[in-house]
Amino acid sequence: MIGIETENTTELTALSDRAQEIGRDGLFVALRGDRADGRQWADAVRSRGGYVLSDQPGERTIVHPDPRAVYPLLLQAYYDYPALKLTMIGVTGTNGKSTVTQLLYDMLSGAGRRCCLIGTGRIVIGDEVRFSPNTTPDPLTLTRLLDEAVRRGIDTVIMEVSSQALAMHRVDGLLFDLAVLTNLKQDHLDYHKTLKAYQRAKFMLFEKLKEKGTAILNQDDPVTQRWLSQLHRPVFTYGRDSVNFRIHPVAETLDSITFDLNGHRVEAPLAGAFNMRNLTAALACGFALDIPWAAMLEFAHHAALPEGRMEIVCRQPVLAVVDYAHTASALEAMLKHWRKVADQRHTRLSVVFGCGGDREADKRPLMGRIACAYADQVVLCDDNPRTEDPDRILAQIAAGCDGSQKIIRDRAEAIKFVLDGAQTDDIIVVAGKGGETSLIQDTAKTCPNDRLLIERYFG
Structure with a gap:
């Protein structure tokens, strides 16, 4: 699966792309980035008795043409596949990721689940709130966080998954129980270059669904119709034209929304008609996780947006x-x-x-x-x-x-x-x-x- 062949059977003492963490019998993954080339520290690692995974041959080196692609897979194996021990929910899209993940975190926590939230600017695990410089952490930070979540008794991880993270292999090796699309607009073309490449990166999340995982898609977004024919997992759609979770707007005020959803009246203190979709995406996830409608509707009554959102x-x-x-x-x-x-x-x-x-x-x-x-x-x-x-x-x-x-x-x-x-x-x-x-x-x-x-x- 990983594509590395070696006769070396040394038991690793560490695995990291941070050279300072590697001592004797540790494995340093030499990654090339925009700001630094990890290969420059390979000799220092070797001098301490460590091994190197690189696209260049050398002493005490395992050669692979794309260390960045294989690194997350190695991390999952090294930490004994923590993601498989958790209910994993990934949310992607141009807009609304932070709102949907926050709504999900609050709703599922209120339903008795022990949740970890990974998103723009912050990570919430237990009673701790930590700063996060990226929407989706680098593979090492992410894998260690999932391992910590397992050790601390967390059962559900809700995370924003950015297009850059998907394209850069940050979430490779993870499998998700639920994958959510909020919407897909033109964005990040400085990185992806074309809208097609951007859409392709987003779709990669849905290729990481577990065998019994479910995709939850915004039916009102044009890309959904095309993706439906490409997905080979159960799908729920939501939106004004959805057959699964159809939104019927009823009222909208300065800071509240009211809409009908599958025979239920949903009232929430959220500003903006677009938050009808964001809230429905969260409710669709709750339904997929067997949260009772009564509990979800009660949650909606006091739902709150993340700081700095409307x-x-x-x-x-x-x-x-x-x-x-x-x-x-x-x-x-x-x-x-x-x-x-x-x-x-x-x-x-x-x-x-x-x-x-x-x-x-x-x-x-x-x-x-x-x-x-x-x-x-x-x-x-x-x-x-x-x-x-x-x-x-x-x-x-x-x-x-x-x-x-x-x-x-x-x-x-x-x-x-x-x-x-x-x-x-x-x-x-x-x-x-x-x-x-x-x-x-x-x-x-x-x-x-x-x-x-x-x-x-x-x-």
Whole structure:
């Protein structure tokens, strides 16, 4: 299965792609990345009596043409296949992954399961919350986390699975009980290059279903119809046109949704019609795991979104909202909701946002166009420019605007500018960072948390 042949029968003392962890009879996996080439530390590992797995031959070396592909498989074997001892739920999609995984974590925990949540910015295991730099951790971190979950008596793991993680083999060797698709829009083409390659990466999750695993797909997304013919596992679909979990919208307010689902009235304190789909995806998972409808409907009554997702920071004298929307489709869905609310309240809608640097430049003018189409006031500011020229990023966003936009690079100053000029009951949305607590420029991180800035403004 792994494709490595060796006559060496040494019992390994360690397995890692971190050279400093490898001593005598340990195996160092030399990975080549964008920032570093692990092969440069191979000699140091050999000098300590360790072995090397590499695509280049050498002393005390096991040669494989693609160490990155085989590494997760070796890790699963080394840690005695922890994923097979857990109920594994993977959620993928362009938008909504964090919301669906959080809803699932809360619902299943409330139903008595001991859950671990792995997602954007954080890992929750037991009573601990840990920072996570990636949506889906690297193979070593992930495998060790699953092993820890087994040892701590966790029975269910709910994780976001990004397209990059799938393409980079981070979840190879894992098998899932449930795999969920939220939606598939144009995203991450800086990495995947084409929409077809992006879709192909997402589909890889569904090829990792256990023999009795179930796929849960958004019927309202065009890709689902094509995928249905390619899947060889049980499938539940959800959406307005679904035959399994059909959503019939009933009512939507500023911060609540009501809809009928399979003969049940679902009421939840969640903002945005798109959250009908996110909540239904979670309920479909609950159904697949034999959670009673009564328990799921009770959960829906007090369901909560993750921090920084359609988060209302204050209601008076203005309605101020922080949201993570950083893709064109997410920005449009979010602003569409608040435009509707603003029209009902006869108030203005303002949006403050920017775009991240070093990635996805093509989306910038589109996001500018969307913002100007829905908001009465658009203020552009920095959002993780990284190593790219911030002025260039903002100019590219402005190219899609109608000329009415204002540019204030400093994010804190941009938020203050909009709040200073706001009238009573205006709606102000700060988009792009959600609950993030740092802004990355070059290699430095500053900490203008959007929610905290708004709270401080109002004392």
